[in-house]
Amino acid sequence: MLKPGKTYAEVFDSFRWEIPEHYNIGVDICDKWAAQPDRLALVYENEDGRVEKYTFADLKRLSNRLANGLKASGIGQGDRFGILLPQCPETALSHIAAYKIGAIAIPMFTLFGTDALSYRLANSAAKGIVTDSANLPKIMEIRENLPDLKVVIVTRGEKRDQVLGFGELIEKGAADFSPVKTRADDPALIIYTSGTTGPPKGALHAHRVLLGHLPGVEFPHNFFPQENDFFWTPADWAWIGGLIDVLFPSWHHGIPVLAHRAKKFDPQEAFHLMAKYNIRNAFMPPTALKLMRQVKNPRSRDTIKMRSIGSGGETLGEELLDWGRDVFDLTINEFYGQTEANLVVGNCAAIMHNLPGSMGRAVPGHALAVVDGEGQPVPPDTVGEVAVERPDPVMFLEYWKNPTATADKYVGDWCLTGDLAKQDEEGYFWFVGRKDDVITSAGYRIGPAEIEDCIMKHPAVGMVAVVGSPDDVRTEIVKAFIVLKADVVAGDDVAADIKEFVKVRLAAHEYPREIEFVSELPMTATGKIMRKDLKALEIQRKSKA
Numbered sequence: 001m002l003k004p005g006k007t008y009a010e011v012f013d014s015f016r017w018e019i020p021e022h023y024n025i026g027v028d029i030c031d032k033w034a035a036q037p038d039r040l041a042l043v044y045e046n047e048d049g050r051v052e053k054y055t056f057a058d059l060k061r062l063s064n065r066l067a068n069g070l071k072a073s074g075i076g077q078g079d080r081f082g083i084l085l086p087q088c089p090e091t092a093l094s095h096i097a098a099y100k101i102g103a104i105a106i107p108m109f110t111l112f113g114t115d116a117l118s119y120r121l122a123n124s125a126a127k128g129i130v131t132d133s134a135n136l137p138k139i140m141e142i143r144e145n146l147p148d149l150k151v152v153i154v155t156r157g158e159k160r161d162q163v164l165g166f167g168e169l170i171e172k173g174a175a176d177f178s179p180v181k182t183r184a185d186d187p188a189l190i191i192y193t194s195g196t197t198g199p200p201k202g203a204l205h206a207h208r209v210l211l212g213h214l215p216g217v218e219f220p221h222n223f224f225p226q227e228n229d230f231f232w233t234p235a236d237w238a239w240i241g242g243l244i245d246v247l248f249p250s251w252h253h254g255i256p257v258l259a260h261r262a263k264k265f266d267p268q269e270a271f272h273l274m275a276k277y278n279i280r281n282a283f284m285p286p287t288a289l290k291l292m293r294q295v296k297n298p299r300s301r302d303t304i305k306m307r308s309i310g311s312g313g314e315t316l317g318e319e320l321l322d323w324g325r326d327v328f329d330l331t332i333n334e335f336y337g338q339t340e341a342n343l344v345v346g347n348c349a350a351i352m353h354n355l356p357g358s359m360g361r362a363v364p365g366h367a368l369a370v371v372d373g374e375g376q377p378v379p380p381d382t383v384g385e386v387a388v389e390r391p392d393p394v395m396f397l398e399y400w401k402n403p404t405a406t407a408d409k410y411v412g413d414w415c416l417t418g419d420l421a422k423q424d425e426e427g428y429f430w431f432v433g434r435k436d437d438v439i440t441s442a443g444y445r446i447g448p449a450e451i452e453d454c455i456m457k458h459p460a461v462g463m464v465a466v467v468g469s470p471d472d473v474r475t476e477i478v479k480a481f482i483v484l485k486a487d488v489v490a491g492d493d494v495a496a497d498i499k500e501f502v503k504v505r506l507a508a509h510e511y512p513r514e515i516e517f518v519s520e521l522p523m524t525a526t527g528k529i530m531r532k533d534l535k536a537l538e539i540q541r542k543s544k545a
Contacts, residue, residue, distance in 0.1 A: 002218040015364035023184040026099030029251035034060035064177035066097035069169030077102030082129035087259040102180035105189040109238040184208040202400030212394025216343020217249040220333035221308040222350040232258040233283040267292040275300035280307040286314040287527040317453035318356035340396040359429040375411030387414035439468035460488040469538040480512035490517035
């Protein structure tokens with residue numbers, strides 16, 4: 001646990017890892033707190049507004065019963081076990097039970113179609129899966145093509161032949177269970193990358209990954225936990241941002257979490273939930289914050305008493321940071337990481353200045369550098385690739401069944417992120433773009449992040465994505481795809497104003513020479529803008545011109 005200090009250097013220098021030889025996520029986030037029978041762990045509000053509450057003692061009893069049920073159905077140590085569920089108690093119980101029996105959990109997003117599910121289940125050779133009645137038809141459609149998938153479990157709702165009932169497994173299972181004594185380095189879960197640079201790869205993580213995440217949660221949440229903390233995120237628990245950035249760290253510290261099952265993110269509802277449950281801590285993806293910013297005079301604004309908000313995935317920029325201070329009376333702390341090595345850079349407003357546009361500094365416990373193509377650290381203010389030094393407890397074990405990709409992820413002891421950035425003299429990292437996002441125009445290497453940040457400050461803009469569009473003269477030109485705010489009408493005059501807005505604030509070679517107004521932007525399931533899709537569209541268009 002991070003020890004609070006007066007300065008960043010003091011906190012960074014005093015941190016030491018404490019990774020035991022044996023460690024099990026399920027025991028850590030559940031059983032160690034169950035001796036306090038009334039300690040609240042989870043508040044669940046479903047789509048109908050019905051509320052359920054669970055203590056850590058409840059979680060231990062139910063997960064023990066489920067663990068016995070899973071073992072009886074044939075799921076054991078080392079078996080891969082899919083979890084295709086939204087934010088709900090069954091999701092958490094499935095994870096805890098899987099870790100207790102030594103299985104390898106595979107969280108999967110409920111909006112995945114059959115192709116996405118089939119790929120992940122086949123690639124991992126999953127032996128079992130738990131899902132709900134809404135997603136069961138997708139599994140049944142592909143089941144015959146998945147010879148390794150022996151066990152299908154359905155939660156609340158009508159079940160089918162050759163499908164086990166979640167509730168029945170719990171009812172029949174004994175309340176006593178002795179968890180497998182896993183080592184900290186034993187595999188615990190496979191989280192598939194979003195597939196923005198090719199087919200999804202399964203990042204295999206060890207049980208220690210939770211311990212590796214802790215400073216990256218405690219730091220940007222201003223020394224989490226503190227008295228009366230209560231965590232919520234709209235991010236799905238199928239992704240590392242919802243699962244290991246919020247749910248697991250909170251329960252490691254015995255802090256309650258709000259779960260809310262929403263079909264679609266509603267910014268007004270987000271304000272309402274924060275006020276209704278007196279939420280103190282939140283992980284909010286940038287897309288969610290941008291949508292919340294568009295809510296005029298939110299009804300619950302004056303009753304929200306947030307202590308910390310963390311955000312990651314895309315740079316927020318000065319506009320959103322100022323909005324956050326105005327609305328929540330705090331500084332939103334940006335952080336950075338990726339599925340393979342998460343939460344390794346961040347801001348902590350309690351002890352350091354948050355510089356607009358910066359990703360922050362290295363989170364205590366992690367060694368980072370900006371390196372060149374040979375894996376050598378580059379001088380300050382030089383563009384290179386962000387790299388994390390191994391060994392590091394937050395780092396993945398390997399890409400599942402993909403030794404070539406695993407080897408390509410490293411140069412020496414540096415784990416390469418694929419993200420280009422600069423690091424200044426004070427140690428702040430400044431994101432430039434993905435290696436394949438960088439725009440080459442008339443000899444300039446231009447990152448989209450700074451341009452997007454600038455465009456977002458324009459009063460007409462709701463969302464934006466910037467890519468390089470092929471050009472015979474300049475190699476590429478800067479093109480912006482823009483979603484205007486609801487009360488703005490698209491037109492040449494608006495486009496011209498935005499171009500001039502950027503030109504005078506950044507540089508003549510960075511302003512968008514082309515602007516296309518769109519109703520929406522392509523995004524991954526985690527809310528990251530898929531620039532590669534827009535760039536592919538531009539290449540296709542220009543090749544036909």
